[in-house]
Amino acid sequence: MGVGIEVNGLNAWYGTNHTLQDITLHIPANEATALIGPSGCGKSTFVRCLNRMHETNPIAKVTGEVKIGGQDIYSETSAVEVRRRIGMVFQRPNPFPTMSIYDNVASGLKLNGFRNRRVLDETVERSLKHAALWDEVRDDLKKKSGASLSGGQQQRLCIARALAVDPEVLLMDEPASALDPVSTAKIEDLIFQLKSQYTIVIVTHNMQQAARVAERTGFFLNGKLIEFDSTHKIFTNPSDKRTEDYITGRFG
Amino acid sequence: MATQFQSSTANRRWRWFTNHAATWLAVGSTVLVVAPLVAIFMDLVYKGASSLNWNFFTKLPVPPGESGGGMANAIIGSIVVLALASLMGIPVGIAGGIYLSEFGRGTKLSTVVRFTADILNGVPSIVMGIAIYGLIVAPTKTFSAFAGGVVLGIMMVPTVARTTEEMMLMVPHSIREAALGLGVPNWRSVLSITLRTAMPGVITGCMLAFARVAGETAPLLFTALGNDFWSTSLNQPIEALPLQIYTYALGPYDEWHRLAWAGSLVLIVLIVVSVSLVRYVTTRGVLKGAN
Numbered sequence: 001m002g003v004g005i006e007v008n009g010l011n012a013w014y015g016t017n018h019t020l021q022d023i024t025l026h027i028p029a030n031e032a033t034a035l036i037g038p039s040g041c042g043k044s045t046f047v048r049c050l051n052r053m054h055e056t057n058p059i060a061k062v063t064g065e066v067k068i069g070g071q072d073i074y075s076e077t078s079a080v081e082v083r084r085r086i087g088m089v090f091q092r093p094n095p096f097p098t099m100s101i102y103d104n105v106a107s108g109l110k111l112n113g114f115r116n117r118r119v120l121d122e123t124v125e126r127s128l129k130h131a132a133l134w135d136e137v138r139d140d141l142k143k144k145s146g147a148s149l150s151g152g153q154q155q156r157l158c159i160a161r162a163l164a165v166d167p168e169v170l171l172m173d174e175p176a177s178a179l180d181p182v183s184t185a186k187i188e189d190l191i192f193q194l195k196s197q198y199t200i201v202i203v204t205h206n207m208q209q210a211a212r213v214a215e216r217t218g219f220f221l222n223g224k225l226i227e228f229d230s231t232h233k234i235f236t237n238p239s240d241k242r243t244e245d246y247i248t249g250r251f252g
Numbered sequence: 253m254a255t256q257f258q259s260s261t262a263n264r265r266w267r268w269f270t271n272h273a274a275t276w277l278a279v280g281s282t283v284l285v286v287a288p289l290v291a292i293f294m295d296l297v298y299k300g301a302s303s304l305n306w307n308f309f310t311k312l313p314v315p316p317g318e319s320g321g322g323m324a325n326a327i328i329g330s331i332v333v334l335a336l337a338s339l340m341g342i343p344v345g346i347a348g349g350i351y352l353s354e355f356g357r358g359t360k361l362s363t364v365v366r367f368t369a370d371i372l373n374g375v376p377s378i379v380m381g382i383a384i385y386g387l388i389v390a391p392t393k394t395f396s397a398f399a400g401g402v403v404l405g406i407m408m409v410p411t412v413a414r415t416t417e418e419m420m421l422m423v424p425h426s427i428r429e430a431a432l433g434l435g436v437p438n439w440r441s442v443l444s445i446t447l448r449t450a451m452p453g454v455i456t457g458c459m460l461a462f463a464r465v466a467g468e469t470a471p472l473l474f475t476a477l478g479n480d481f482w483s484t485s486l487n488q489p490i491e492a493l494p495l496q497i498y499t500y501a502l503g504p505y506d507e508w509h510r511l512a513w514a515g516s517l518v519l520i521v522l523i524v525v526s527v528s529l530v531r532y533v534t535t536r537g538v539l540k541g542a543n
Contacts, residue, residue: 056432058358084435094426098448108434111444158430165434 002199003069003168004029005050010064012045012054019045021223023064027216032191032200034214034231036207038246041220043203047171050201051086052079069168084112087162087198091174093154095146095161101128101137104146104157108165123164131160132190152183159190163198170194172202176209188213207247211235219243293520300517303510308518313480313496316505323515325482326496329397330522332484333476333492334466336401341408341465342458346447348409349416349454354442366417369410380407381471389475397483397490400476404468408461415457419450455534459527466523469494493519 005027012020020042027033035043048054049062052073066073073082095104103110105124114120124141128134133156137149146157155175162170172191176184191200191213204210210217211231218228219240227234227243238244259267307322314321348365356362384403389395423446431441447454472478477489478499484490493515500512 051433053429053433056429080435080437082435083433088433090426090429090433092426094424094430096427096430096445096449098451107431108436111431111434111436111440161430161434 001168002030002195002197004199005169005201006065006067007050008065008067010046010049010066011062012042012049013061014045014057015059019223020049020062023225025218025225025228027199027201029199030195030197031215032195032202032213034210034217035201035203035220036205036210036217036246037220039205042223043218043220044173046220047088047173047201047203050169050171051083051088053083053088055079084108084165085167086169086171087165087167089155089158089162089170089172089175092178093151093158095149095154095157097145097147099146100142101144101146101149101157102141105160105164107161112165124160127160127164128157130163130194131156132186133157133160150183152179152186155179155183155187156190159187163194167198169199169201172200174203174205177205184209207235219246221246296513296517296520299510300513300515303514304517308511308514312482313511316503316508319507321507321511323491323493323496323511323518325479326491326493326515327518327522328482328484329476329479329491330466330493330519332397332486332490333400333404333472334462336397336486337404337408337465338458338462340401340405341461342412344405345409345412345458345461346416346454348413349420350442350447352413352417353420354446366414369413372406373410373414376470377407377468378470378474381474384471385474392487394487395475395477395489396487397476398486400472400490400492401486403471403475404465407465407468407471408458411461411464412454412457415460416450416454419453419457420446422453423449451534455530459530463523463527467494467519469498473498493522 007026008024010020010023011018023046035046037043045054050066050068050073054060054062062074068082068086071077096107099107102124105127106120109120109123125134128137133153136153137144137157146154149157155178159170159175176187179187188209191202194200195213202210202214214231216229217231217234219226219234219238219242221242227238227240229239233239234243235247238247307320308324309322309327310324311320311322312325313323348369352362352366356365380403384399384406388399388402392399427449428441428446431445432438436445472492472495476492476495478495479489479491497512497515497519500508500515503509
């Protein structure tokens with residue numbers, strides 16, 4: 001089951017660039033939350049702070065509090081532990097090119113030393129079914145490389161890979177922006193089904209996509225969270241003028 | 253409407269000419285690159301193949317004047333020294349390359365290591381031989397297969413380290429992020445994901461280094477020395493093909509010259525076979541569509 005995320009006074013820097021300024025918001029469990037905003041507004045940095053991927057950049061710095069399921073991920077646990085609980089899907093599909101489809105899905109477990117064949121087989125099948133990819137790849141599981149699939153299939157493979165470690169939260173950083181409309185529709189269907197079991201945070205440039213999949217939407221601008229409310233409210237009656245300007249296409 | 257984009261006849265002729273000129277320039281250069289290799293190999297086969305027989309592979313060298321001698325001890329000796337060199341040089345080289353690309357990026361130490369590796373690559377091999385003579389042969393008071401392995405191993409390190417670094421850096425950042433995002437510890441991600449993805453290139457680097465040291469003579473003169481008798485012991489002098497070729501090619505006897513040609517042919521074939529074997533073994537398990 002998914003868990004909620006509480007963010008209090010989060011600040012992030014790349015070098016001297018203050019990319020996130022005093023972000024406070026509460027993302028509820030088992031819902032999809034969309035983050036929108038123009039390029040460079042800090043929404044990607046924000047999701048990368050939620051699983052401490054931000055720290056993999058040596059010049060990055062972060063302060064503030066992020067609690068996931070009540071646990072402070074910066075002070076009460078390690079980055080590796082956090083990332084096991086919080087799956088991430090990136091903008092460009094990034095399957096491991098040297099691994100088969102099966103090994104890609106099993107990689108999270110295998111690389112952490114898990115070896116039980118029967119459980120691995122079950123997990124791979126369940127995760128691929130969850131990611132709506134099982135029927136397309138069931139005959140080539142160990143024969144084909146993950147890199148041999150089409151772009152849309154690769155992205156669903158990456159979702160399956162993230163689901164296989166049984167995360168509580170799924171972070172998606174523009175998961176469909178490199179895909180064609182058919183593949184995008186499949187990913188959106190998937191988000192719709194997955195949110196009953198996982199808390200989903202999705203960064204998107206596509207406002208229709210936010211409106212279609214998310215219960216809540218946050219609008220970022222220049223490193224600040226301008227508005228965070230129900231998706232319906234944001235798109236029909238935003239409280240802030242800047243949000244209204246953005247969703248009506250007047251800037252950004 | 254489109255008239256301004258239509259080319260004149262003269263223009264089209266000029267393009268035809270430059271296009272064909274560039275193609276033939278490329279073809280000509282390719283031939284120039286391949287020709288010396290083919291010529292050397294043909295010459296070796298022509299002069300060496302006739303002296304190759306069963307005795308060559310099974311018998312020890314015989315005194316001048318007698319016939320029926322072989323280079324069995326040199327073939328075995330080369331294999332022993334090269335195996336020893338690879339065992340020492342490849343792991344150190346790969347580990348160094350991993351440090352340079354994954355852990356030391358931007359640090360002072362990595363700059364020093366990279367610079368040292370490049371210098372080491374340019375040190376004349378005879379100097380390496382003298383250095384190891386001073387470090388191992390003189391203190392132990394004996395020439396040895398071990399010293400030969402060490403000197404060739406050290407000569408492999410810079411090539412292996414630098415190619416490993418280059419190949420690891422070519423692995424896309426997104427692949428590393430995928431592994432870290434799954435909660436895989438960094439060391440595990442480096443070994444099981446980045447190094448594994450870079451492996452074909454790393455193996456090419458190892459093979460280049462191997463092929464280069466397999467033909468080295470000068471450093472072995474000061475370390476392995478050579479040995480006319482059977483020896484596989486690591487703390488005894490040992491024969492190696494390049495040493496035997498060197499001795500025989502400079503000798504005054506026609507029989508020696510023939511054997512030197514045969515030895516050169518065997519050395520080249522030994523390198524080609526081991527490189528192809530490693531290639532075959534390491535590409536067997538590659539999956540459909542992997543790149």
